[in-house]
Amino acid sequence: MTDKDKKLVSRREDFNEWYNSVVLRADLADYGPVRGTMIVKPYGWALWENIQQALDRRFKATGVQNAGFPMFIPMSFLQKEAKHVEGFAPELAVVTHGGGQELGEPIVVRPTSETIIGHTYANWVQSYRDLPILINLWNSVVRWELRTKLFLRTLEFYWQEGHTAHATQAEADERTRMMLDVYTDFAVNEAAVPVIPGEKSEMERFAGADQTLTIEAMMGDGKALQSGTSHNLGQNFARAFDIQFLDQNNVLQYAWTTSWGLSTRFIGAIIMTHGDDQGLILPPRLAPYQVVIVPIYRKDEEKTAVLPTAMRIQNELMAAGIRVKLDDRDNLTPGYKFNDWELRGVPVRLEIGPRDVEKHSVALARRDMPGREGKQFVSQEGLVATVQTLLTEIQANLLARATQFRDANTHDVRDYEEFKTAVETGFARVWWAGDNQAEMQIKQETKATIRCFPLAQPGGSGVCFYTGKPAHRIAIFGRAY
RNA sequence: CGGGGCGUAGCUCAGUUUGGUAGAGCGCUCGGUUUGGGUCCGAGAGGUCGUCGGUUCAAGUCCGGCCGCCCCGACCA
Incomplete structure (x- = not known):
């Protein structure tokens, strides 16, 4: 090896190359033979196992049980929820042949399991006494992404996806929030990643959800990483898949469902939050070797x-x-x-x-x-x-340092010029009263999007930095991975 | 999917301009030396030059098709 190969490129010089080198040379993962696929090596998998354990015990403490569901889903299931299919159709892997025969109906490799869960829960639920259903899956899913990056975006990735069904809207609301709190607690106290819990804008919402909650983290280059999400699916999937039950008053009702996930992407968050020019720095609570x-x-x-x-x-x-x-x-x-x-x-x-x-x-x-x-x-x-x-x-x-870095690179801005400067290097925190159109416009001009409306709002009201209209909510903008 | 770059030893790459016997460093094996911040010396093993076809007496090198990877953009957990 030459000197050049021995030393990592510095994060300042080329953050992207630094990231790739760290992943490969720290023996976390390697490229698979198919474009965009990833081999998780033992050291990386050990880190993932520690993440799994930290999450799994938290899930179970809230009454969730683990189960296993098929990776193959009939194509027709995807089409039952209009927005869901619209969101996922472009990135589906589809199986057309099996056992040497062409299949009658194409089979989709799950990009996520809401549909097969919806189908199954419909069979499981007859009475309000069958609810709630609280299930989590540890599995992998496939999304045919155009541009991939180890851990952050691969064709196949490992994650957990939780799926719950409830008798009332209030219960589903509570569960959506509860799981976000679990993710926040995990990120902050296990991974020392100071995430901002908040709500996604309509544009960034999960395909088929009424509400998407998220934890957003700032990476070492000032960009944002969506690190975990919790979706309130309302009755959208219940209606699409007929998850119905009789309530105490013998009235037929649609169930209320939620889903929530955190993936191996979080390993990317750990790398890019804590790492330095010498390489990885792992938080002691998750490190394979302490x-x-x-x-x-x-x-x-x-x-x-x-x-x-x-x-x-x-x-x-x-x-x-x-x-x-x-x-x-x-x-x-x-x-x-x-x-x-x-x-x-x-x-x-x-x-x-x-x-x-x-x-x-x-x-x-x-x-x-x-x-x-x-x-x-x-x-x-x-x-x-x-x-x-x-x-x-x-x-x-590690937590103190990352928090300080995030805060130092988060700026309250009042006008668009300040905004543009802020999102070059970090987050912009703004009063926001714009619509989808305005958000799209900003994205095109600055690459920055609404990462979330933080749950912790200051209260009161202000003036929208973009539209000049009265605003009642603070939004965090940033460029995202 | 558009733009750019690249495919030669396990890794990083030189060699392609001007066609003529396949190279270096690192890593690996063996022997010695060294060990509190990436030791040093010697001997060795390791390659159908991404792939298919074409031109030629002769192709890593020239021409064409295909495949793949990386980076930038659009899309996304």
């Missing part, structure tokens, strides 16, 4: 002193529930390993050398503070507690 131990020795007698100590410390940390990797690769120098694990974003590096064995110490280096500043020698006494405290500090620091 601590990497790098043993340091020259001669065999040093090795026989250092390695047992390293293994003993590994066991102590693991016994305390800390995820630890002991890098005992013999053919690589410590310096190489330092760089390697920094690229891979492990939050804490623990070095043990001959001097440490003697002095009963170890060196701890934190990934969020490169260089001497983040490195300290500590006693092996109470090491578990020391490491746990450090991991907590790093987690908190």
Whole structure:
């Protein structure tokens, strides 16, 4: 490898190339043989598994159960909900042949499962006593995207999709909001990604939804990433698929449904929120390895002193529930390993050398503070507690840092000129009273769209920066991935 | 789907202008050396030059078709 290959391109120089290099070189994922497909490698999948677990326990705490649904859906299902088919038709993968025969009706590979869920729930629901239905699917879906990017937009992606059906509108409203809160809590407290929970504009709404709630995050280049969505589907799918039930008064009613999803795209959010010019920085709560131990020795007698100590410390940390990797690769120098694990974003590096064995110490280096500043020698006494405290500090620091970055790059603007400047580098926060037409116009001129109307509104009213009309809502605009 | 770039060793690329025996660095294997910030030295393995066809005594190199990838735009979780 040349020097050029060893060092990542800096984020400033070319954020896009930085992102691609990090994904590939940190061993998170690789390109599949079909355009736009992705191979998630073990390290990336381990990160996804941690995300899954953090979400799954939150879902279950709200009464949701997991299930499995077919990936093949009759084409006719898609056509039952007018807006839904309009939204998804252009990006469907369609199976026309099976077992060497041409199929009578083409089969669609699910782009999302609202339709097959609607069909199924219609069979499951007769009475108000059958409601609510609270189901989540961990699966992959296929959307034939024109322009793809690892994790952010691939032809096939892994996600969870939750689908609930309720007897009343109020219950569906509550569920839509509840799941957004789950996503927000997960993003902030597990991933240290300071998202803005809010509502999508009509233009950005999910195809077939009455309301789409979203968590929006700001990436390291100031662009927005929609990181999770929760849709209130009203009775649209219930009517399209006849999900009907008799209520307490023996009156036939349509059910109210919701759906909500978060995908492997979130891995992209983590990369682009926390990463630096050295590579990935993973939040301790989700990192596949929270601590990497790098043993340091020259001669065999040093090795026989250092390695047992390293293994003993590994066991102590693991016994305390800390995820630890002991890098005992013999053919690589410590310096190489330092760089390697920094690229891979492990939050804490623990070095043990001959001097440490003697002095009963170890060196701890934190990934969020490169260089001497983040490195300290500590006693092996109470090491578990020391490491746990450090991991907590790093987690908190990542969130604080990302929040500060987001706020520093979010600007209240009053006119269109200020707006254009703001969305070059971040978010514009504005009073908004425009319509779809105005939003479209702004998008064409600046590439910025309404990311959301934050749930946390200041109240009162102001003047729309674009139309000059009285406005009662604040919107966040930004350029999006 | 439009514009641009590119396809040569596992990776990054040179060689194509001017056709004439397939190259470098990194990685990999072996031996030694080194190890607290990307060690160094030596020996080796590894390629139907994306693919199909054409021109030619001769094609990585020239011509044509096809396939694929990356970047920018429109579309999108």
